[in-house]
Amino acid sequence: MSACLDIRDLSAVLPNGQRVLRSVSLSVQPGEVRALVGESGAGKTMIGKAVLGVLPSSVRIVEGNMKLEGEDLGKLQPKARRTLIGARTALIPQDPLTALNPSRRIGPQMTDRLVRILGWGGEKADTRIRQLLDEVQIRDPDRVLKSYPHELSGGMRQRVLIAAAFAAEPRLIVADEPTTALDVTVQKQILRLIAELQREHGTAILFVTHDLGVVAKISQKVSVLYAGKVVEEADTAALFAAPEHPYTRALMAATPRYTDPFASLMPVDETVLAGLAAEIAAADQAWRRPHG
């Protein structure tokens, strides 16, 4: 079975030559949730953007390739690439408020994608959207479709965006910190919804988060990132049972747990950070040699 998403040795640089992605390799199998976890600056969001083809113009991919269901994105013409990405992927964004246009009603914003990119008829799109709103447990679709974004709560807006993401039956969804802006009780509902829809639709998800707790609950596979480098990758269960990389262990020890307050919230050891810096430097050295 071919992977839904396969990234091999992806490197990206800033205009000043600094690498922001360091030979990243990862794959997402059909119907699987892979978490990308790391702290700020780890490059996790960057990978999501690279997959969706929306990297900022200052970031340049210099090496590696990305295959979406076997199709090499780098080899496609820009227009063909856009069409392929548009048809097979979707995004659940971090901030449900800025992701929606404040001056348009929810309904047209949700059907837009189906009508414009997939060429569906208005009626078909409308039926589909209502079906999805039902799946995300929105009980009064008429009111929601007629609302403006600011008239809905944060949790409702995120439900709407989840419904929109699943509506076109994408093969892969990039979820970029989709619950970071939400309260814990709402976060739990939203995570539950994503997991449910993901299972039912068999969609693969690349789930970007900084929270190891969320990783443990939602994903089957996980890649731990630091400074644009995958430092450890494993089955989620295996990772939590026995984290191998010192950084992963430090991250776990730093994550607060109310069940065990004095064994959590441990500051990261200087030697771990020094080790990481050395690892990054060595990787850069090895990378630069053939690239002169």
Next chain:
Amino acid sequence: MVEPLFSVRGLKVALPDMTRKPVIGRAPLAEILKGLDFDLPSGSVTGIVGESGSGKSTLGRALVRLLEPSAGSIRFEGRDITHLPEAQLRPQRRDLQMIFQDPMSSLNPRRTIASIIAAPLKQNGLGDRLKERIAEALHRVGLPQSFASRYRHELSGGQRQRVGIARALALSPKFVLADEIVSGLDVSTQAQILTLLEKLAAEMGLTVAFISHDLSVIRRLCQQVIVMREGRIVEASATDALFDNPKETYTRDLLAAIPLPEIDADWLRPATKAPA
């Protein structure tokens, strides 16, 4: 029993509700805090937890009197400060300090770190031996002396928050309000900042109100917890009692919603159908 540092009775705060502001005229008032009663014992660290809209930040701002309550009373060391006008409040400010959530916006971009720490000192009659006091404040939070001449944009998030702590503690206050001070930081930095605050609070005998949405952090740091929801106190008790034996459903829901970093296949299962 020793008199508590803060004693709050029937506290209500109403603020203009800008979402309901008519085109012409004033915005109607919305009651954010709907009558709170609690004490903050001297030298204790109290966690104030709640979701957005619970009023926890408003409560914090009322304690340090950035807001004036609309009803009820706040007594600080036995003195009623509920409606003290700004001028009479000023001598009290020295003992009522605050650390902010966003260390970026809490530091003036055009001032050096030294000047930021010096401001409260100068204003409160501690302008002598300024250099020494700044050095001491930096040392206390584990920042090198060379940072005195730097600006906010030259610091990392964790370092900025250390400056925020240094500034708040420079006056050796009796009370510090810490409003979501680690929620913008990475977990590794978060741990450092919390350990620092924990150490300093113990050393200096501070009374701390620690506002947070994260119960895990609160359990580690606080001796007592106040759980808030929609402007009211849901439950208030000693930390261990609250976590080991939460009395209110809402508290239990909050705890159950925290995704702990451990595998739990049942966590995402839909809740068992509530009885009809």
Next chain:
Amino acid sequence: MDEARIARRRLSPRLWLAGGWLLLALLAAIFAPLVAPQDPLAQDLMLERLPPFWLDGAEPGYWLGTDSLGRDLLSRLIFGGRIAFIVAFAAAIAACLVGSTLGLVAGYFGGWADRIISRIVDVWMAFPPVLFAILLVAVLGTGLSSVILAIGIIDWTRFCRVIRAEAMGQSRMDYVENARIAGYGRIGIMLREVLPNVVPSIVALLSLEMGIAVIVEAILSFVNLSISTDDPTWGGIIAEGRLSIHQAWWVLVFPLITLILTVLSFSQFGEALKTRFDPVLR
């Protein structure tokens, strides 16, 4: 990161180009009697409409040619610069002082102070500025001080609006709140925490306003409402040049170029200053 920042600070050609032109024009204006090749008022009908130096029939010593009364164009431009710069500095500073102060008060204090000031600004902006200026000068009488006063009276709103918006943004910052916690009073906070953060914008606006003042002065001179007609002004030279455009294009073109370069330099200089001296800009 640091290297990039240093590079940005060093390489600012627009700062040097704009500043260079302004310095040159300013020095020429200050030392006009020394640098001007001719007396700007001396008429000589034998020398009328001489072309600039590279054309046939040019006369040495009259680099940019002469106007229809035989007055040296370059000298007139240099002396005209005196009035242009006096008006630019005085009027812009007047507008800046009034506008920035009111803007700061409105933006930081908010409430009814803001409501009153904002209403006045709204009413002010409803007048078309050039007509307003002509009207004011007609009322105040012609002369240097009326021109300066008129521009100040009209253009303070430009400062007020921008500074109000910036001060408003600043007043929501946590460091402003913290200054209260540190025991500062309202005015102290405004001066200590808010003002330094709006200074770069004030500087940029001030420079821009100087360019605008030069234009307004030129317009007033053009419609003969500025200074006494004897003193050369850029607007006055342009007005005269317009009459002889078919016989002597240079009398119109050179003052126009001077005017445009000066106004452009003022606005570019302000922007460049703002980026250069802002420690915050990444």
